[in-house]
Amino acid sequence: MVQEEIRRRNASTLLRHVHLDGPLCRADLAARMGLNRSTIRALTTELARVGLVEEESPSDTGRAGRPSLLVRPASDRIYVLAFDVAVDRLVAARVGLGGVILDRREAVRPRAGPDLPQVVEVLARFGRQLHRAAPPSATCVGVGASYCGMIRPGDGMVRFGPDLGWVDQAFGAELGRRLGLGLPVLVGNEAHLGAQAEHLRGAGVGLQNLIYLHGDVGVGGGIIVGGRLLGGDGGYGCEVGHMVVNPYDGRACGCGSYGCLEAEVGERALLDAAGRPAELFGRDAIRAVTDDADRGDPAAREALRHVGDWLGIGVANLINLFNPGMVVFGGMLCDLYPGAADQVRARIARNVLPVAREHVKLRIAALGDDATLTGAAELAFTPLLTNPLTTPT
């Protein structure tokens, strides 16, 4: 039993290495895992037998002696379906082991209105298309979805989806039923998944403490503490968007309160500060402001500075609390941050205690708008990566 558990853990660790870092030779795996080469050989043979990895001779090592076999993830054969319900779009993708996006479908999402059946109908149709388009030899090992709201981790229930007005909607269960693949749909909050994606494959690889801020209509957060996502008692932690930063004359927030971080730095705050009409919204409208600022338009530059100061207060508060190695800006904050960076840095200098900001880095999401989708794929791979030898493939 103990031996069996050690074998499971080693297989899990080995598969995770090639899933995250791509093809690795047996010798490298042995060195990384602190195991001898015969143990590595037994593990890779077993993982190859169940179809999760492929082994091949490296083309030309340029070294004498028998070359160490290269172990690569079976990206063409093993895949997950990943979904992303974002404020402006619905995305579905087939993602191969190793994190390769093999195929994708995308639709514009209207801002107001779509209810659960409408959203699930689009996603399930995309999912079935992607599934049918996969080669006959390929196997779907999991399904994951990112949702822009508060998710109950156990069953993918949307507890609160402010932009769609969803409260206690069984999104995960319903998508699973409509897909009809016999697989559960694991659902996560978009900023939580974006944080995990940037931590595993993006700007923050190898860091122990990282803050990911995801901007769209509001601002979500995903916070990695000691290498793990901060969940809290119910999985509802990381709600950076409702940190009160402006208690006096704060803007109205979708949560019903005033002066929340997301009310001061979300999409509407920037567009209002730039004097854009109320009918405009979305990424194009945001980019019109940042493009104008890049061209030197004073009103656009001032709007970015104004919003940047509020963002800076939020970021400074978070650095004081978490002493992280990095803060990553995702979603529309990828566009907004460059023009607001001076204000953010000034706030950090003014409000963060010197020892807590000694080494912190500020970065744009390396995965860009695919951070949340990538996080959903990683969530979908979790069961396989945890138990690679007993998951049906």
Add this chain to the structure above:
Amino acid sequence: MVQEEIRRRNASTLLRHVHLDGPLCRADLAARMGLNRSTIRALTTELARVGLVEEESPSDTGRAGRPSLLVRPASDRIYVLAFDVAVDRLVAARVGLGGVILDRREAVRPRAGPDLPQVVEVLARFGRQLHRAAPPSATCVGVGASYCGMIRPGDGMVRFGPDLGWVDQAFGAELGRRLGLGLPVLVGNEAHLGAQAEHLRGAGVGLQNLIYLHGDVGVGGGIIVGGRLLGGDGGYGCEVGHMVVNPYDGRACGCGSYGCLEAEVGERALLDAAGRPAELFGRDAIRAVTDDADRGDPAAREALRHVGDWLGIGVANLINLFNPGMVVFGGMLCDLYPGAADQVRARIARNVLPVAREHVKLRIAALGDDATLTGAAELAFTPLLTNPLTTPT
């Protein structure tokens, strides 16, 4: 080697059970640890041999059959020295295994001025007195200290001690040298240690996610995430006191900025709000305000409400971020919180998303003013509890 490691872990776990929960019979330990009674017998025999536990027959179980022996921590024989450098006092204690405070010394600390040699001189004198007063058979197994500032975990260096104006002072090393016991002094931030004490022995036993707020001149924080203290990259996380809550007309803060949580709810904020003269300070002055409020004095009640609203904003922000099971108020917040609770609860209702506040409890520190000292003792016991069979006793 694997067997040896399993034995170490089991001995560590068993000793931790009796250290935290007091005398337990072998049968209970077997049930808690999921081990059979012969393994428990071997472990307790070994721990008794090195003098860490004592075994005895329970006085009268009232049950038939051979009673299960009671295993108790050797509190009279095994102790640590714990120190507390708080804003108003210097405390030293001899604390027995099991967490019993066996003996203590205490001195008033002047607010301004004492430098490192002066503070260390008092503490080292107390420490040597306590050591000499211990029975000849007793052994000191560790030394821990709580300090009201930012501490480098590795070596007990005070990176920033705002109230004493200390920057990069080798407090731990110097106290260790002056004590002359040949033991390193482990040092922690007072709010971090208070959080751990309340988590291990106070209001928050068994919780996974807990926020401890420690008020004195300022407000410190200790945050338990997933059962562990949030440290951050350098151990400087949890700085709740410098969360900006009042960016417009905030009070000046000791950090050089304005509108930090501790500037709005620290000692001076309350005393100013209550119209007390600038010469007054300290716990007695705080209690004079809360006593007046209890007697119905309108100005004192209004001062508590005013400060309570700022405290509520800070607490609401933290609940949104951490989704904790409990918030514990320590230090002078033990006195302040009851008169401010209505404001705090109102802010939580207004600013925390409903799903994140479903189950959160608000409590006064169960260990009262000994929370930080208790945390220092627990820090001192850590090496013994981790390696009970190889620590010299």
